[in-house]
Amino acid sequence: KKKLQDGTMWLMQNGMANPDNAGAASTDYLHIFGLTALAYLWAQMAKAAQARIDAGDTDPFYVTKLQTGRYFVERILPDAESHLVKMKTGADVLMDMPAEAF
Incomplete structure (x- = not known):
């Protein structure tokens, strides 16, 4: 969550100042967003699996779920x-390349 907040603040400040920064950061920002969403989902799955284990369920599925979440x-x-x-490096390294290079 902290990385997503930090990235969002950087993007708001630097993307508004230079739209190239927003474009250059977009893929990495989406990766951070996705990883944060997955972390939330894994936390929910771990909570549910642990509750089943605590209730006496011996299905190995729940232990494996916790192990996979830990991974x-x-x-x-x-x-x-x-x-x-990578996001915070900004757009300079990308924008310094001439358009003809592509």
């Missing part, structure tokens, strides 16, 4: 930080 949190979610860093 997401430890191995996928940290990508939000790299997307935030």
Whole structure:
């Protein structure tokens, strides 16, 4: 959530000042948004799985759900930080290339 808030604030400030910044940041911002949404969903799934386990359900599905959620949190979610860093580099590196280069 913090990365999404930080990215949103950066985009509001820097995208308004230079629309190229908004365009250059768009893909990374959407990645952060998606990772945040998935983190929320994984939290909901983990809560539901843990409730079933606590209620005595022994179906291995629920243990596997918790393990998969932990994988997401430890191995996928940290990508939000790299997307935030890339976002904040702005558009200069992209806009310095001549149009003929494409």
